[in-house]
Amino acid sequence: xxxxGSFKINGPRLVLRSLLIPAGSxxxxxxxxxxxxxxxxxxxxxxxxxTPPEEKPVVAVIGGxxxxxxxxxxxxxxxxxxxxxxxxxVGLVGKVKIPKEAQKIDASGRWILPGFIDCHIHLSSETxxxxxxxxxxxxxxxxxxQLMNTYLRCGVTAVRDVGSHVEAxxxxxxxxxxxxxxxxxxxxxxxxxxxxxxxxxxxxxSMAVDGPWEWRKAVRQMYAAGFKYIKISPQFTLEEARxxxxxxxxLGLHITAHGGGFxxxxxxxxxxxxxxxxxxxxxHLNEMTDDxxxxxxxxxxxxxxxxxxxxxxxxxxxxxxxxxxxxGWSMAMHETLFKKAYQRKIVMGIGTDANxxxxxxxxxxxxxxxxxxxxxxxxxxxxxxxxTKNGARILGLEDELGTVEAGKAADLQILKSDPLRSFDNLGxxxxxxxxxxxxxx
Ligand SMILES: [Zn+2]
Numbered sequence: 076x077x078x079x080g081s082f083k084i085n086g087p088r089l090v091l092r093s094l095l096i097p098a099g100s101x102x103x104x105x106x107x108x109x110x111x112x113x114x115x116x117x118x119x120x121x122x123x124x125x126t127p128p129e130e131k132p133v134v135a136v137i138g139g140x141x142x143x144x145x146x147x148x149x150x151x152x153x154x155x156x157x158x159x160x161x162x163x164x165v166g167l168v169g170k171v172k173i174p175k176e177a178q179k180i181d182a183s184g185r186w187i188l189p190g191f192i193d194c195h196i197h198l199s200s201e202t203x204x205x206x207x208x209x210x211x212x213x214x215x216x217x218x219x220x221q222l223m224n225t226y227l228r229c230g231v232t233a234v235r236d237v238g239s240h241v242e243a244x245x246x247x248x249x250x251x252x253x254x255x256x257x258x259x260x261x262x263x264x265x266x267x268x269x270x271x272x273x274x275x276x277x278x279x280x281s282m283a284v285d286g287p288w289e290w291r292k293a294v295r296q297m298y299a300a301g302f303k304y305i306k307i308s309p310q311f312t313l314e315e316a317r318x319x320x321x322x323x324x325x326l327g328l329h330i331t332a333h334g335g336g337f338x339x340x341x342x343x344x345x346x347x348x349x350x351x352x353x354x355x356x357x358x359h360l361n362e363m364t365d366d367x368x369x370x371x372x373x374x375x376x377x378x379x380x381x382x383x384x385x386x387x388x389x390x391x392x393x394x395x396x397x398x399x400x401x402x403g404w405s406m407a408m409h410e411t412l413f414k415k416a417y418q419r420k421i422v423m424g425i426g427t428d429a430n431x432x433x434x435x436x437x438x439x440x441x442x443x444x445x446x447x448x449x450x451x452x453x454x455x456x457x458x459x460x461x462x463t464k465n466g467a468r469i470l471g472l473e474d475e476l477g478t479v480e481a482g483k484a485a486d487l488q489i490l491k492s493d494p495l496r497s498f499d500n501l502g503x504x505x506x507x508x509x510x511x512x513x514x515x516x
Contacts, residue, residue: 131159134511135173139182139489141165144189144463144478146456149495155187157485160510164481180506180513182489188459189479190232190259190486190509192466193441194379195358195426197280198222198261199239202434210279216243222437223247223258228516229438230488230504233260235470237306237331237358237428238267238280245301259509260486262304262470265297267333268319269308274333281308287318294322294330304470307354308333309345316352329471330354334378335361350376356469358426359385360412368412372419377469379426380416382409382451383444387433413451423448424469425462442501455495485511 134157141153143165154171156164164171173179198219201210219239226234236244244263250256266282267275268290275281284293294305305323307316307330316332323330332349334357346363350370356377371378388394389402416423425444429436436443448458467477476484488504507514 132511133158133163133174133177134180134485134508134513135177136180136182136187136487136489136508137173138168139185139187140493141187141479142456142459142494143480144460145480146460146464149186153182153187155479155487157508157511160485160512162479162481162483162485165479178513180489185505186490186493187479188230188488188490188494189463189477190488190507191230191441191462192424192470192477193226193231193234193427194356194424194466194469195237195381195428196222196234197238197428197430198234198236198263199243199280200430200434201279202431212240212242212246215240215279216246219243219247220256220258222434223261225438226441227259227507227509227514229441229502230490230507231259231438231441232486232488232507232509233262233466233470233476235304235426236261236263237304238264238275238278238308240279241265241300248301257512260476262472263302264304264306264331265300265302266293267306267308268293268297270310270315273310274308285315287312287314290315291318291322294319294326294328298326298328303328305330306333306358307331307349309335311345311348313348313352316348316354320353324353329356331356331358331377331379333358334363335359350374355471358428360409360416362408363412365415368415368419368421371416372421375422377422377424377465378416379424379469380409380413380448381426381428381444382406382413382447383436383440384428384430384433385409386447387429387436387440410451413448417452422465422468423461424465438502442498445501446498449498455498458498459494485509 136155139153140149140151142149152168154166154168154173155162156171199215244265247261266280269275269281269283270285271283273283276283282293284290297305305328307319320330332354334346334349346357347367349357350367356379358379360378360380386406388398389406425441427440427444429440445458445462448461449455464477467473476486479487485508487508489506490504492500494501505516
């Protein structure tokens, strides 16, 4: 932005200097300057006149059963009119006028859902310890893009990245704006903020700082680097968490915290501190007492349980002694906390968090997480709301994304079978529409 702006301002002065007009020819300089300004204005006006109003492509999705992501009952025989990258109108066949110029998609015998949202992912995460230490930002960027493209084919159209290489995330955002790449919506936090020796310390995708002012500065650094989301990770003091939250709120950033201590155990006070400090969301459902859950419900704090990544870690034979010790009780604890959060109507979203060697679980882990929610007592419709509308709420974008309604982003998927009967066929949509653009698979 500043590059183009300063060029325009400096342009006439540079031209004058290059003409090498002797000092003192003030009159000639002024006349020349006026001529340049006048011709620029005339040229600009002519350009504006010549540009026709941009024609937005119109798409009509006709005849499908719509599950709109709000939790409302499915509606058969619908018409969805998309104009550009937005949904313009949603209604019934025969009631909605289909524009002549619309590209028509026959969705009869199909089910339409909003694009899914993954609220907890580390896109650039390494695949093994060995690679991790040798990794470059370029490789991390490509790895992140590969996962984004895999998700696009599966109907997951937006992700919140909660800790990745800063340069990789910046490159992807800029490449999307410039039109170099064509992939899903990306909402990254940049580096997660932890303490020296804290959870995530030393990993690509994290930064370690100590004390309230350093925490405040870390938030400012992520803001200056272009990020709109902040993730904090234990162990932090109340003062550090408060400084980060205060700064994030002042800068208009969304802030979330890893709940619990290291992984899913001690110290249990971390979630309470984060909630008391004022974070908007807690990642995971790690050990916490009922009164902390009550406080989350009271304050409307969201949660992203990431059950499958814990489950997967306890399935492996080659896990550390630290994990082996927890194998017997950890998942039971997560499941109990999920049920308690559900009872308290805490808004929960789908997050995967499959790092490192668990990366091979993509993309199926997303849909396995949805099935896990269902096994723990949610109805299929409630789980779909978690994957869509709740995801958008957690991103702070509920007015823009997450449901198939007029005025929302045109991000949706068309499925061959009824997702309310079974989640087994999720992940292989026939068509995905993202920002109004059609992708057929
Ligand atoms: Zn994570």
